[in-house]
Amino acid sequence: MTSLAPSAGSHPLQAEHLRERVDTALQDFLARRSLELADVSPECVEIADTVSVMTSAGKRLRPAFLYWGWRGAGGENCEAAVKAASALELFQAAALIHDDLIDASDLRRGMPAVHKRFESKHREQGWNGAPEAFGLAGAVLAGDLCLVWTEELFSASGLSAEQLARARPMFDTMRTELLGGQYLDVLSQVLPEKDPAVMAERALRVIRFKSAKYSVEHPLLIGASAAGADDKLLAVYSEFGLALGEAFQLRDDVLGVFGDPATTGKPAGDDLREGKRTVLVARTLQNSTPAQAATVHRLLGDPALDEAGVDTLRQIIVETGAVTQIEQMITSATAQAESALAGADLAPGPARDVLAGLVVAATARKQ
Numbered sequence: 162m163t164s165l166a167p168s169a170g171s172h173p174l175q176a177e178h179l180r181e182r183v184d185t186a187l188q189d190f191l192a193r194r195s196l197e198l199a200d201v202s203p204e205c206v207e208i209a210d211t212v213s214v215m216t217s218a219g220k221r222l223r224p225a226f227l228y229w230g231w232r233g234a235g236g237e238n239c240e241a242a243v244k245a246a247s248a249l250e251l252f253q254a255a256a257l258i259h260d261d262l263i264d265a266s267d268l269r270r271g272m273p274a275v276h277k278r279f280e281s282k283h284r285e286q287g288w289n290g291a292p293e294a295f296g297l298a299g300a301v302l303a304g305d306l307c308l309v310w311t312e313e314l315f316s317a318s319g320l321s322a323e324q325l326a327r328a329r330p331m332f333d334t335m336r337t338e339l340l341g342g343q344y345l346d347v348l349s350q351v352l353p354e355k356d357p358a359v360m361a362e363r364a365l366r367v368i369r370f371k372s373a374k375y376s377v378e379h380p381l382l383i384g385a386s387a388a389g390a391d392d393k394l395l396a397v398y399s400e401f402g403l404a405l406g407e408a409f410q411l412r413d414d415v416l417g418v419f420g421d422p423a424t425t426g427k428p429a430g431d432d433l434r435e436g437k438r439t440v441l442v443a444r445t446l447q448n449s450t451p452a453q454a455a456t457v458h459r460l461l462g463d464p465a466l467d468e469a470g471v472d473t474l475r476q477i478i479v480e481t482g483a484v485t486q487i488e489q490m491i492t493s494a495t496a497q498a499e500s501a502l503a504g505a506d507l508a509p510g511p512a513r514d515v516l517a518g519l520v521v522a523a524t525a526r527k528q
Contacts (some may be wrong), residue, residue, distance in 0.1 A: 173518030174225055179246075181506060181518030183224045186240075186247040187216050187364055190314050194306075208303050211278055212310075215254050215303075218270040218426075219222035220526075222409075223249040223380045225519060226402070230384030233505070233512035234394055241319030245328075245387065248315035249380055252289075255307035256339060256375075262300050264435045265464070271426035276300035311336075320387055328387035335379035349438045350462075361443035367439065373406025374414070377523070394506060401501035401516075409523040411487055413440040416527070417486075418475060424527045430471035436462025441478065441487050447482035449491060495524050 174180050195209035224246035231242045261274040268274060273281065280296030288295065314331065316325065332466075346367045354360050381398040390398070416425055417432030418441065432439065442461065446454055457477060460470050478484060497521055507513050 173515045173522055174221055176229075176515045176518075177245065179225060180221050182219075182240070183221050183247045184251065186244045186314075187250055188213070190244075190247070191216070194310060207282070208299070208306060209471055211253060211303055212251075212307060214272065214278075215269075215275060216250050217528035218272075219250060219253065219513050220522075221250065221403065222519070222523060223241050223253055223376060223516075226380035228373065228375050228385075229512050229515050229519070230398060231388045232380035232384075232510060233398075233507040233516065234271070234385040234388035234390035235508040236384065236388035239319075241386070244318035244388070245315055245320055246380070246384070248311050248318065251293070251307045251314060252311040252336065252339075252375075255304045255311065256343070258300050260382065261344070262304075263343075265430065266427065266435070268427050268431075274300075275303050279303075286481040297431045298343045308336075311518075324387040324389075325380045325488060326387065328383045331379060331382045331386055338370050339375040340370070342367055342374075346371050350436055354438075357443050357446035361440055361447065362439055364438055364440040368407055370428065372410035373403055376408075376409055377406035378402030397501055397505045401498050401505065405498035405500065405523055408491045408498065409426055411440060411491050411494070412524055412526060414441045414445055415484065415487055418478065429468075430466065430474070433461060433471055433474050434466045435465050440490070441483055444486050445478045445481050446485040448483060448486075449477065453477045453481065493522055495520060 175390050191209055191213050195206050195213075196294070198205040198209050214518050224243075227246040227249055228242055232238065236242055237247070244248060258275045259270060261269055267277055268423030276296040277298065278296075280292045283290075283292040283295040318325075345363070349360075349363050349367060366404075378399055379402070381402045382395060385395055385398050408473070414432070414437075417427075417437065420427075420429070422429050428434075443458070446457060449457060457474065458476055460466060462469065466474075472505075499517070502513070502516055502520070505513070507516075
């Protein structure tokens with residue numbers, strides 16, 4: 162058992178030195194996987210190296226929610242819980258790698274997306290065939306390995322068989338629902354839906370299953386279930402996590418249009434070029450004049466959209482009041498999460514304060 166106390170006034174992601182412990186757990190795990198791949202061929206180490214780079218950045222929000230869900234349910238401060246939480250970073254890496262492929266995104270966290278890394282290596286080496294095809298294949302395999310390694314790290318975390326068995330149903334549900342949400346997101350981009358109200362309803366469902374549940378609610382429930390939480394606490398965590406997860410993704414949608422590339426790590430307006438049917442876009446269309454709606458339909462999803470086009474869409478989004486409405490939704494969902502947390506019967510210790518801090522970290526962010 163570790164006895165690391167939270168630093169006074171520290172960022173909630175740093176409480177009990179969780180971020181550094183997650184980093185160490187991932188580094189150690191991936192170093193061992195790299196040796197296994199080297200036994201296949203030294204050339205295969207490139208995959209592990211790529212995943213290591215991919216997982217070296219990130220906010221570590223999902224591990225934090227799992228760990229503090231565990232602590233709030235009475236779980237001890239131990240490395241087994243940290244390792245189990247760290248597995249979610251590998252799952253997140255798999256989701257991002259595949260998401261960047263689906264969206265044809267060139268950047269992730271300020272670095273070339275994984276498929277672009279493999280594509281560049283192909284070009285640098287002057288290999289046969291199409292660099293793009295090699296990049297796609299390398300990214301698919303790297304993402305698949307992350308899925309495999311998610312299971313491996315979680316199962317070998319050091320949690321007892323009983324703790325793992327309690328957490329397993331939610332852990333499995335999380336993985337299935339995320340991929341279902343991802344497919345729903347892909348489907349939303351191609352359906353010829355003209356009714357903005359239906360588009361908004363679908364976008365909210367995508368938010369719930371592609372992001373809100375697996376970013377906040379599911380990690381909390383996995384940690385709490387492993388610690389033996391009762392149904393009452395699980396219900397409170399679910400209410401807290403789903404509301405906060407939706408606020409988190411709504412903030413992400415705003416940043417996808419108005420965020421600073423220096424902090425988001427992605428080009429400005431990338432969500433507009435990708436044609437993402439977000440709640441922000443749906444609310445814009447709901448409030449648009451016919452002329453504004455025609456402009457949105459013409460420009461949204463144009464991969465060659467220039468800065469002038471991005472600015473035009475941003476102006477319409479602001480003028481229609483869509484940003485104000487999304488900010489109101491974020492405020493409302495955040496208040497719901499805070500209310501649920503206030504009524505939670507948590508174990509003595511720092512969990513309540515840290516979870517309250519994570520509410521702010523998830524919603525008042527710039528990246």
